[in-house]
Amino acid sequence: xxxxxxxxxxxxxxxxxxxxxxxxxxxxxxxxxxxxxxxxxxxxxxxxxxxxxxxxxxxxxxxxxxxxxxxxxxxxxxxxxxxxxxxxxxxxxxxxxxxxxxxxxxxxxxxxxxxxxxxxxxxxxxxxxxxxxxxxxxxxxxxxxxxxxxxxxxxxxxxxxxxxxxxxxxxxxxxxxxxxxxxxxxxxxxxxxxxxxxxxxxxxxxxxxxxxxxxxxxxxxxxxxxxxxxxxxxxxxxxxxxxxxxxxxxxxxxxxxxxxxxxxxxxxxxxxxxxxxxxxxxx
Amino acid sequence: xxxxxxxxxxxxxxxxxxxxxxxxxxxxxxxxxxxxxxxxxxxxxxxxxxxxxxxxxxxxxxxxxxxxxxxxxxxxxxxxxxxxxxxxxxxxxxxxxxxxxxxxxxxxxxxxxxxxxxxxxxxxxxxxxxxxxxxxxxxxxxxxxxxxxxxxxxxxxxxxx
Numbered sequence: 001x002x003x004x005x006x007x008x009x010x011x012x013x014x015x016x017x018x019x020x021x022x023x024x025x026x027x028x029x030x031x032x033x034x035x036x037x038x039x040x041x042x043x044x045x046x047x048x049x050x051x052x053x054x055x056x057x058x059x060x061x062x063x064x065x066x067x068x069x070x071x072x073x074x075x076x077x078x079x080x081x082x083x084x085x086x087x088x089x090x091x092x093x094x095x096x097x098x099x100x101x102x103x104x105x106x107x108x109x110x111x112x113x114x115x116x117x118x119x120x121x122x123x124x125x126x127x128x129x130x131x132x133x134x135x136x137x138x139x140x141x142x143x144x145x146x147x148x149x150x151x152x153x154x155x156x157x158x159x160x161x162x163x164x165x166x167x168x169x170x171x172x173x174x175x176x177x178x179x180x181x182x183x184x185x186x187x188x189x190x191x192x193x194x195x196x197x198x199x200x201x202x203x204x205x206x207x208x209x210x211x212x213x214x215x216x217x218x219x220x221x222x223x224x225x226x227x228x229x230x231x232x233x234x235x236x237x238x239x240x241x242x243x244x245x246x247x248x249x250x251x252x253x254x255x256x257x258x259x260x261x262x263x264x265x266x267x268x269x270x271x272x273x274x275x276x277x278x279x280x281x282x283x
Numbered sequence: 284x285x286x287x288x289x290x291x292x293x294x295x296x297x298x299x300x301x302x303x304x305x306x307x308x309x310x311x312x313x314x315x316x317x318x319x320x321x322x323x324x325x326x327x328x329x330x331x332x333x334x335x336x337x338x339x340x341x342x343x344x345x346x347x348x349x350x351x352x353x354x355x356x357x358x359x360x361x362x363x364x365x366x367x368x369x370x371x372x373x374x375x376x377x378x379x380x381x382x383x384x385x386x387x388x389x390x391x392x393x394x395x396x397x398x399x400x401x402x403x404x405x406x407x408x409x410x411x412x413x414x415x416x417x418x419x420x421x422x423x424x425x426x427x428x429x430x431x432x433x434x435x436x437x438x439x440x441x442x443x444x
Contacts, residue, residue, distance in 0.1 A: 008285045009304035009350045032348075039307075039346040040327045052305070056351045080340065104417025105395065106331055109340040110347070191416030192329055 004042050008051045015060035015140065015169065021053050022165050023142040029053035031167065033076060034110035036103065037119045061114065061169050064088065070135070070175055075114025075168040079126075083108065092173050094129040094181035094200045101125050101183075101198075104191040114168040120158045120223070127154070127224035128200035128216035129183050135173035139166040147172065154223035179204035179212065182279050186271055188262075195219045196263035199275035203234075205283050210234045215276060220257040220268055229254045230276060244280045251276040287350045294318075294363030304350025309333045311349050312360060320361035320390045324419075331418035334391040335360045341398040343417075361390035364397050369439055373397055376435035377428070384422030391418045396432045404440060406432070 010029050012018035021027045029051035032038055042048045055061065061076035066087045073082070082088060082099040089096050102108055102116070102125045116126045117137065136147040139162050150171075153161050162168060183200045187193030198218040204211040213234040215227045230251050237243055257268035290299045293316070302311055312318045312335070324332040326345050333344045336359040337352065352358070364370035373396050376382075383389050392415060399406055399414035406414065411432045412425075420428065 004305040004307070004348065005303035007305045009287070009348065010285075011287075011304075011350060032351075035346050035348065035351070036328060039348070043326055043345075054348075054351055057353065103328070104331070105398075105414060106334055106341050106343045106417045107328060109337075109342050191413075192419075 003048045004039070007048050010051065010053045012053065012058070015058055015167070018053055018055060018058065018167060019140060019142050019165075022167060027051070028164060031055055031118065033112040033115035033118075034078065036107050036111040037115065037121075055112075055114070055167065061167075066091065071173050072138075073113055073171045073173065075117075075170055076112050077114075079103075079108035079111050079113070079116075080105070082113065091175040092129070092133060092181070093176070094132060094183040094202065095126060095173070097183040098126045098129040098185070098198075098200065101185045101190070107192075113171065117153070117171075118160060118162070118168055120154055120160050122157065122221060122223055123194050123198075123219045124224065125185060125195065125198065125218070128198055128218045129181075130171065130173065131216035131224055131226055132181070132200045132202040132214040133173040133176075134214065135171055137162075137168055138170040138172060139163075140169045141166045145169070151226060157222035176202055177204070178206075179214075180283055182282055184275055184278055186275070194262060197257070197268050197271040197275060199272070199279060201276075201279035203279065203283055205239055209236065209238050211236075215251075215279060217255065217272055217275070219262075220255045220272055225255075227251055227254060227276070234280075239280065239283065244277055247280060248273040248277040285350070289349060289352060289356075290354045291352060292355070292357045294358070294360060294366070300349065302349050305348045307345055308335070308347040308349050308352065308358075309344040312344060318360050318362050320365075322387055322390055324387065329419065330388070331391040331395065332388050334394045334418065336364075336394060336398055339398070339401070341395050341417075359394075361394055364394060367397075368442075369400065369435075370397060372438050372442070373400070373431070373435040376431040376438065380427045380431040380434060382423060382427040382431040384420075388418055388420045388422075392420065392428055396435065399432070400436055400439060405436060408433075 030049035061074040065072040079099040079102045179202045185198040202214040213231045218224045252273035255272045259265045287304045288301045322332040324330040328343045328346045
């Protein structure tokens with residue numbers, strides 16, 4: 001792969017060094033973590049950048065912290081590491097399930113959460129699971145840190161709200177508390193498949209009544225999306241078979257998926273409703 | 284272009300390579316070091332034919348720029364696994380179960396099988412399927428490969444008892 005060999009690679013040993021490189025236009029490089037998306041794109045002929053700044057193995061962005069009401073996951077944490085992290089299974093289970101559906105073991109060992117989010121594919125597996133937490137992305141630059149809500153982070157097809165000098169360093173995700181979470185991905189096969197549709201949910205029911213509902217879908221729009229209309233419809237209502245049927249229908253009418261190589265618009269619309277039903281039937 | 288010099292523990296031995304930082308680990312293994320056991324099939328991380336162990340984790344060597352592997356990284360390829368007792372048990376099980384047809388996917392299959400059995404000596408069928416899900420085979424239909432991993436697990440359990 002001669003085109004990749006021509007890239008000038010930079011391997012900062014610390015986050016501070018990486019931020020310094022990214023602050024200056026002359027030293028700024030395309031950010032590369034585990035390479036499971038970018039290396040594939042470059043191998044397939046997508047033009048390569050002149051410079052790359054590698055974030056692989058940066059210690060400051062590779063930790064998981066479990067705090068009182070939220071978890072903080074470093075952007076450099078791999079999917080394999082997420083899958084094996086017991087506390088995350090308790091507090092953000094949909095994210096752990098989602099990480100386990102990325103590619104297969106070999107890809108999970110290299111792909112990172114920050115990379116999956118920065119790649120900003122509407123089919124990014126972890127995106128719906130992150131969205132339902134109402135969490136934030138922590139961005140760092142030489143000017144300091146700032147937090148952006150995940151719901152505002154994907155601004156368009158493959159676009160994110162990070163400035164060129166910023167690096168995603170972590171995700172702050174409120175714990176699920178008494179809510180239940182679920183993640184389902186529909187693809188051609190269980191491993192190595194890019195999704196046709198997927199759904200994550202975080203729903204809290206008390207005494208048969210839905211107290212709060214967060215539902216997100218992937219692969220049905222240019223960005224991962226929250227189904228706010230469905231969520232608002234569900235909030236405060238008694239969980240009954242009739243309500244589930246209505247929510248399924250509402251989901252099918254609110255999504256505007258496209259047809260592409262992986263699926264048709266009709267199937268995606270139908271499956272979106274079924275996934276909402278699935279989430280409500282498993283509370 | 285930026286060249287890097289890296290010293291790794293490759294198949295138990297210290298090896299120093301000098302290559303463009305973006306050169307794929309697969310090319311360094313096959314073309315620079317002559318370790319042609321790792322195969323290239325898809326070149327985009329889908330098929331697993333180029334799977335190697337990097338610090339004990341199975342990874343596809345076609346997606347790793349060598350610059351990202353720091354000094355001291357431990358790499359185990361099919362050539363290294365072939366010299367290990369457990370590797371030979373897995374190889375024999377694959378032969379006896381008829382798990383090999385054209386054979387092109389087999390080095391990657393064996394590396395993933397080895398990684399699984401190191402971590403989980405008594406894997407369920409589900410665990411075997413999960414561990415091998417990133418290794419595609421166009422010939423066998425997988426059933427005999429899964430049988431082979433089970434047979435290898437049984438034999439390895441007896442040896443360690």
